[in-house]
Amino acid sequence: MKRGRGALVRKDQLARATAEITRLKGLVGKGLYEIGRLLDRVQREDLWREGKFANFDEYVVEAVDMSRTNAYQFMRIARHFNAEIAKRYGASKLEAAIRYLEVTPADERPGDLMAAQIQVRGVRGRYRLVSLHEATAQQIYEAVRLMKGSKRGAKRVPKAFRGRMERLAEKLPQAPTGTRSGERVRVLRGDDGRLALTFQAIPYDELGAFVKALQEHAGGSGADEG
Incomplete structure (x- = not known):
């Protein structure tokens, strides 16, 4: 009896999460963090199983009508940042910031990621330092490529x-x-x-x-x- 009741609770949790994700998707430019947080919960707690889906990816595509790429991007952002940061900078820039963090050695990672200084190329080809807060997503990805190149050379x-x-x-x-x-x-x-x-x-x-x-x-x- 308890197991049956638990299954009903989990089905209800999945239904509520799915309905909330669908609602947030309709808010253009908003809800990025909340969607990522809800998707992360559905995956982490295996709630998608209550919908008889083959796997989490199938749940994302069929129940939420979202691409796998966007779903995992939102989840990564929710894991690394808070709601205020997600709303302020948006998905593209924060995804680039995560890539920058991934190629930065652990002992060099800044406490305040958005205040970190990166090298960007100016219009005349000269490099200058700007913070992640000021940089565009394209500039951050360029800094990531530079760091990867430096690592390959260092090896x-x-x-x-x-x-x-x-x-x-x-x-x-x-x-x-x-x-x-x-x-x-x-x-x-x-x-x-x-x-x-x-x-x-x-x-x-x-x-x-x-x-x-x-x-x-x-x-x-x-x-x-x-």
């Missing part, structure tokens, strides 16, 4: 050489507050096999100290490019 760099770059980073002038995002010195190997360095957040008024650090580093020992 081909000798471990000993990376250690030398870490020591070099310790000798650089201190970065101005709010300008640093990630490693100060990055080392990549080009398609031709040569190693290249990129530097971040070097204070303009301490370029002399920066050059001195490079000279001392270069004079210390030869670069290991093996």
Whole structure:
């Protein structure tokens, strides 16, 4: 008897969730977070089984009349952000922000994601730092591609050489507050096999100290490019 009553309760929960999702879908530009939260619950608690669907994806398509892509996107956003953030930035930008978070090393992930500084390319091809709050979804995806490229390059760099770059980073002038995002010195190997360095957040008024650090580093020992 208890099992039968429990099944009825779950069926009612599924029906209510489905009805609410359908209602929220009619609110253009609204309800993103709530839809994601409800879908996440239906999947997490296996409520879709009460509708005799083969799987959760079938429930999404047939009962909610939503694409799998949108459903999982809304669910990811609901898991990472709150209702206010979802309403403020929208699905496209928050999906891009999640992708950025996924390629960021755990020890470098910002506490306030939307305040994180990313590199974006300007109209003249020069890079500048902007916050995720200011960046467009397209700019965030471009930053993700840059980070993925840096990781691929880093994998081909000798471990000993990376250690030398870490020591070099310790000798650089201190970065101005709010300008640093990630490693100060990055080392990549080009398609031709040569190693290249990129530097971040070097204070303009301490370029002399920066050059001195490079000279001392270069004079210390030869670069290991093996």
